[in-house]
Amino acid sequence: MKKIEIYDTTLRDGAQGEGVSFSLQDKLAITERLDEIGVDYIEGGYPLSNEKDAEYFRRVQEMDLKRVKVCAFGMTRRKGMQAKDDPGMQALLNSGAPVVTIVGKTHDFHVTDVLRVTLEENLAMIADSVGLVAAQGREVIHDAEHFFDGWKANPEYAAKTIQAAAQAGARMVVLCDTNGGSLPEEIAELTKAAIDALSEYGVPVGIHTHNDGDLAVANALAAIDAGAQQIQGTINGFGERCGNADLISCVANLALKKQGYEVLGGDGLEHLTELSRFVYDTANVNRRNNQAFVGQSAFAHKGGMHVHAVNRAASSYEHISPEAVGNERRVLVSELSGRSNIMALTNKMNIEQDRAVMDKVLANVVELENQGFQFEAAEASFELLVRKTLGTFNPHFRTLKYHVEVEDVVHYQDLELTTEATIKLEVAETIKHEVGEGDGPVDALSAALRKALLGTYPNLDQMKLVDYKVRVVNSEAGTAARTRVQIECSDEQDVWGTIGVSENIIQASWNALVDAVEYKLHKDEVASIKPVDSAVAATNQ
Amino acid sequence: MKKIEIYDTTLRDGAQGEGVSFSLQDKLAITERLDEIGVDYIEGGYPLSNEKDAEYFRRVQEMDLKRVKVCAFGMTRRKGMQAKDDPGMQALLNSGAPVVTIVGKTHDFHVTDVLRVTLEENLAMIADSVGLVAAQGREVIHDAEHFFDGWKANPEYAAKTIQAAAQAGARMVVLCDTNGGSLPEEIAELTKAAIDALSEYGVPVGIHTHNDGDLAVANALAAIDAGAQQIQGTINGFGERCGNADLISCVANLALKKQGYEVLGGDGLEHLTELSRFVYDTANVNRRNNQAFVGQSAFAHKGGMHVHAVNRAASSYEHISPEAVGNERRVLVSELSGRSNIMALTNKMNIEQDRAVMDKVLANVVELENQGFQFEAAEASFELLVRKTLGTFNPHFRTLKYHVEVEDVVHYQDLELTTEATIKLEVAETIKHEVGEGDGPVDALSAALRKALLGTYPNLDQMKLVDYKVRVVNSEAGTAARTRVQIECSDEQDVWGTIGVSENIIQASWNALVDAVEYKLHKDEVASIKPVDSAVAATNQ
Secondary structure (H helix, E strand, O other), rough: OOOOEEEOOOOOOOHHOOOOOOHHHHHHHHHHHHHHOOOOOOEEEEEEEOHHHHHHHHHHHOOOOOOOEEEEEOOOOOOOOHHOOOOHHHHHHHHOOOEEEEEEOOOOHHHHHHHHHHHHHHHHHHHHHHHHHHHHHOEEEEEOHHHHHHHOHHHHHHHHHHHHHHHHHOOOEEOOOOOOOHHHHHHHHHHHHHHHHHHHHHHEEEOOOHHHHHHHHHHHHHHOOOOOEEEEEEEEHHOOOOOOOOOHHHHHHHHHHHOEOOOOOHHHHHHHHHHHHHHHHHHOOOOOOOOOOOOOOEEEEEEHHHHHHHHHHHHOOOOHHHHHOOOEEEEEEHHHHHHHHHHHHHHHHHOOOHHHHHHHHHHEEEEHHHHOOOOOOOOOHHHHHHHHHOOOOOOOEEEEEEEEEEEEEOOOOOEEEEEEEEEEEEEEEEEEEEEEEOOOHHHHHHHHHHHHOOOHHHHHOOOOEEEEEEEEEEHHHHHHHOEEEEEEOOOOEEEEEEEEEEEOHHHHHHHHHHHHHHHHHHHHHHHHHHHHHHHHHHHOO | EEOOOOEEEEOOHHHHOOOOOOHHHHHHHHHHHHHOOOOOOEEEOOOOOHHHHHHHHHHHOOOOOOOOOEEEEEEEEOOOOOOHHHHHHHHHHOOOOOOOEEEEEEOOOHHHHHHOHHHHHHHHHHHHHHHHHHHHEEEEEEEOOOHHHHHHHOHHHHHHHEEEHHOOOOOOEEOOOOOHHHHHHHHHHHHHHHHHHHHHOOOOEEEOOOOOOOOOOHHHHHHHOOOOOOEEEEEHOHHHHEOOOOOHHHHHHHHOOOOHHHHHOHHHHHHHHHHHHHHHHHHHHHHOOOOOOOOOOOOOOOHHHHHHHHHHHHHOOOOOOOOHOOOOOOOOOOOOOOOHHHHHHHHHOOOOOHHHHHHHHHHHHHHHHHHHOOOOOOHHHHHHHHHHHHHHOOOOOEEEEEEEEEEEEEOOOOOEEEEEEEEEEEOEEEEEEEEEEEEOHHHHHHHHHHHOOOOOOOOHHOEEEEEEEEEOOOOHHHOOOOOOEEEEEEEEOOOOEEEEEEEEEEHHHHHHHHHHHHHHHHHHHHHHOOOHHHHHHHOOO
């Protein structure tokens, strides 16, 4: 089995994609997930370009990463100066990253007409830059920009550039199809040529492809078959223009379809679907339902003939088992499959899975999904829905009224903003009427709600709101469209998600908040008085 | 030049995609477009399956199509009956379609275990079905289902099935990778094997691939290089699970990248982008911005270094000329951008691109992006920012106050929701104080704002809010995090995007609304009194 290194550049090249931008927290969270799944390298950013990337490299050193190596990305030194004096090179070294990836020009035309230096100076820039970093004992990866176009135009010069990098101490040379226009047969042929050119240095090659010709994954695989040892790409194929090679597809094809290759450190494959969705959600980019391997529709069967065949033999219309990549089969518009889904979902809940009840839950789910609900990231709301259907849900408080006001008034040129919420609840047979403030309407509602409930339920003190997401479900109607609010809360033990949908964003937020509080209160009761609670649940059935 | 036939199955296999469905009118409109672009075959539907498809075949005969041949799709006859008595076969003949595509089993396992007939009966079913249609003088295309898996399992039997079709009069045999799991090297090898198996009958082969391994386009191209003469696929890769081969990518690669192939009748290539968008809009499916060749981002440049290089030589980061497929280059504003991005973006604005001013704009963009702004989808806010930096921005109104209230009160068991906004503005030297209602706080603010401004600016009546998006920028802080609101508005001529960022969602929404209105008022003034306005702008500089 030949080991193929997986080099993730979601945080750098992926962030060049239109509509993609990561906060520092996002970058650190993705780093942790990539490490867990067993990726070999993470390109964390471009330390010269902005303060956020520089801070990332400081913070990532404090993380307890298991196996991944973090790389800082930058260009070769500028013309006419020593590498050690170049601010970009200094930023790379100061990042503290154990691996430095240096991109250099390979195509003679780009050297003379875009960069505007002589061919000789470009070779010196590559050698100096790689040499400086290697001399400090750091691992250097050399990205050969425009390698394929460059080789086609001037193979002798392209070979010299990568040989300069190898001779100066690069551990690997990565062949970049920078404008994404190469065909698999060209990639295969020129990858072999590069391997030959580097054979005397004992330096292996990697591959970095883009999807402009809709061939990024095929191109990466063609290079691997031609002898490349590393794939650079991004999760979900994020990236400039049409994106980079999707590492999800590359990894799944190498591990499950092609023979003789080994990828990812541990048992990462079964977490590919989870990882894909985590990266979409973190970037707040809509998922692509028909994405290969991990999309929601990837194993969805619609045609009656297909469903019938899949029931007789799964392989009829499934190229792999969906579980192999952590995905699942879905049969669309089919009551039977729906019920088995609901069964699977309620397995953990310790309730009687009566067929009639399951059908009622399914009918409720279908109706709510038509309204815009999505229970995938709102398991707590789903559990409450099941308990409401079973008749075992006992609310801890009743909302009589909530009211929120936001006002912005001119005050000496500036607008002065106030946000206030009042709520009126029935809690433990008394009426609570409270007011709260906050940075925004939801924050104010949350503050008032706590104030009203903490006396009766002091355990709410541990509950924290950790995430708040809003999406317009049917955006064609503009501001009058339906709004879906997803909230994530945590306490010391758990994290749980709830959902609210309404034409009014405040109402949707309130409903999600109420579910979050109810779930917390119920879960703590179950944990503290488990036998009694089960007995109650049993008699209520 | 070898002619490659393009066989479009958007209307049949494409309609199996999750969320895709076409009305009869949609199908006829797409047929007309496909004919115009020079596609060779259109698979219009499955006449047995529903009345809509049967009606399509009646209506399509009345159309004045230039060159395309319309195909009816169906399966081989059922077991144990004569082809002429089978309702499916009758429906195919009655469709009046000049071409009939018959799908038959190729994989022995599917014959015996899914279809549950003997291997011999399946061969008879293929021969009878193809023979019946061919005897009526219609062109027959035989789709060999599960060809690649079938050949791997039992090559002798797979060969017999396609030979049976060829001998019975099929004009072409199409090799289907039905579950989408094959790799390009397997496709190439087995396509050659099929060509050999059919050589004595003089029947050519075609290719039909699916994208389950993210390789549909590469697989189709591999088959063409191995000798196949037809590609079956769909526009935009619509189709069950991960979709079919995207004909846009197949056609563009064959015409613009590979050597020696001829595709599409006329000057179709330059209409690919238009066709792609027409099909998305007709199916009411969201466009994929990063789609190869025709996506909105396919020639969009974000990184400052890239933009700089594209300005010096377009081929740096563009594999083809965007115009070749009817697409266009776009330059995006982002934190990674440099002065060259700002220059490119302000090119259209008719302002003096003074270097010092550009640097000030860039500094403002960087600062705002650090606060969570993103100008990529908010060109209108960007233009206002530039004008504010230049000192040429003259606001059309001044906000003195806005106030919004949402209240939900129990009323006979149900909560009763009211949403009201009041605003106080200075407009044309008078004070306007107005109140509005709406489905949510933003809708109410928008209503009040219109009420206050319509008297002075009646052209605001044409402005519509078409999209409203919310994103939490730093979600780790929960509800107190910063909120980014993006709004899209339109009038009869244009669509424009604006942005607002604040810890308070209401304030962020208000700011985006104000920008949208200011942009609309400015743009209408420029359109109506262009010379005067330019003169003012010039003196203000």
